[in-house]
Structures are given as structure tokens and as C-alpha cells.
Amino acid sequence: NAGVTQTPKFQVLKTGQSMTLQCAQDMNHNSMYWYRQDPGMGLRLIYYSASEGTTDKGEVPNGYNVSRLNKREFSLRLESAAPSQTSVYFCASSPPSSGGVEQYFGPGTRLTVT
Amino acid sequence: QKEVEQNSGPLSVPEGAIASLNCTYSDRGSQSFFWYRQYSGKSPELIMSIYSNGDKEDGRFTAQLNKASQYVSLLIRDSQPSDSATYLCAVFNFNKFYFGSGTKLNVKP
Numbered sequence: 001n002a003g004v005t006q007t008p009k010f011q012v013l014k015t016g017q018s019m020t021l022q023c024a025q026d027m028n029h030n031s032m033y034w035y036r037q038d039p040g041m042g043l044r045l046i047y048y049s050a051s052e053g054t055t056d057k058g059e060v061p062n063g064y065n066v067s068r069l070n071k072r073e074f075s076l077r078l079e080s081a082a083p084s085q086t087s088v089y090f091c092a093s094s095p096p097s098s099g100g101v102e103q104y105f106g107p108g109t110r111l112t113v114t
Numbered sequence: 115q116k117e118v119e120q121n122s123g124p125l126s127v128p129e130g131a132i133a134s135l136n137c138t139y140s141d142r143g144s145q146s147f148f149w150y151r152q153y154s155g156k157s158p159e160l161i162m163s164i165y166s167n168g169d170k171e172d173g174r175f176t177a178q179l180n181k182a183s184q185y186v187s188l189l190i191r192d193s194q195p196s197d198s199a200t201y202l203c204a205v206f207n208f209n210k211f212y213f214g215s216g217t218k219l220n221v222k223p
């Protein structure tokens with residue numbers, strides 16, 4: 001049982017390049033989330049998917065797109081990377097509950113845009 | 115105004131002391147409350163969840179929730195150097211989690 005996995009672990013991009021961050025969970029969770037973490041800023045929600053087939057914007061969605069490929073996988077795409085997108089990106093998942101339940105995080109992707 | 119506010123610290127306590135971490139939130143409709151521990155360079159790890167007013171204890175950790183004051187706290191008893199980390203407060207509201215910026219805790223041997 002791997003939990004939440006993310007690829008790649010590290011990435012360096014040049015301004016204007018595109019890339020997709022991959023996330024998968026094997027816990028049969030309905031909800032999945034993408035966050036970015038910048039120094040002193042805590043975690044900020046980019047996009048989330050409450051269930052397979054649905055996605056919604058979080059606090060900081062500009063410059064990103066997501067795809068909920070199936071129940072297990074939730075990808076984050078940067079179409080034209082900018083230096084302001086240099087950050088650590090975390091994927092998380094949680095089981096279904098209307099009251100909110102615990103999130104489980106992947107190991108993170110450290111992205112640098114030059 | 116941020117949804118979730120925490121003192122960034124650092125909070126320094128000697129080994130064996132009680133560490134007290136605090137968090138306030140702005141939305142009265144918030145449903146669930148969590149504390150995560152994050153070591154440098156690692157992902158957040160859930161240590162406590164609390165859903166109703168009062169105290170919840172788990173080992174050396176006690177979470178306290180006061181919905182009237184919109185206040186959540188975490189007490190760590192018998193603090194150990196291994197507790198040195200950043201502690202993130204999170205609030206769940208309408209399908210979304212909102213995180214504070216974290217409090218850095220240093221436990222000195």
C-alpha cells in the first residue's frame with residue numbers, strides 16, 4: 001500500500017515550458033487535492049476534485065489546469081511555466097465524508113522555473 | 115483576512131516542557147479541524163483531528179477546540195527534540211481545506 005505517490009520528485013523548467021505533475025493514490029479515496037507551498041505561506045489550494053469526474057478551483061488556480069483521469073489519478077499541468085510558479089507541490093487525498101476527514105499527502109514535487 | 119491564522123514563531127521550549135500552539139479561523143461554518151506536523155523538506159503528516167468543542171487527547175498530544183471563540187490549540191506534553199518541526203493548523207469547510215502558515219517549534223535538549 002503505497003498511499004499517495006507523486007512524480008517527478010524534482011524538476012527544473014525554463015520560463016514558457018510546460019509540464020504535467022502526476023499524482024496517484026491507492027487508498028480508494030474519493031477526494032484529491034493539489035497544493036503549493038512557498039516559504040512562510042503555508043499550503044495553498046490550487047485545485048481539488050471531490051469525486052471522479054469533477055474538479056474545482058481553489059485559492060490560486062491561475063496558470064494551472066487539472067485532470068481527474070480516474071478515481072486513482074489526479075494530474076496538474078503547467079501550460080507555460082513562470083518563475084512565480086517555483087514552489088513545492090503537494091498532492092493529497094481524503095476519503096468521502098460530508099464533514100471533512102483527514103488528508104494524506106504525497107512526498108511532494110520540488111519545481112524550479114528559471 | 116486569512117482564513118486560518120497562526121503565529122509563525124519560532125516557539126522555543128526546553129525538553130520535557132509543554133509546548134502550546136494556537137490557531138484562529140475566520141469562518142464560523144468551519145466543520146473540522148486538524149493539526150499537521152511537517153519536518154523540513156518533508157510532506158505534512160496528520161497528528162490530530164478534532165470535530166467538536168472540548169479536548170481530545172492522543173498520547174502526548176491534546177487538541178482543544180472552542181467554536182464560539184473560533185480557536186484551536188495543540189498542546190504537546192513532555193516535549194522531545196524530535197518534536198522540533200513546523201506545525202500546521204488546517205480547517206475544513208465546504209469541500210476545501212484551509213491551512214495556516216505554520217508555527218515553527220524548537221525543542222532544546
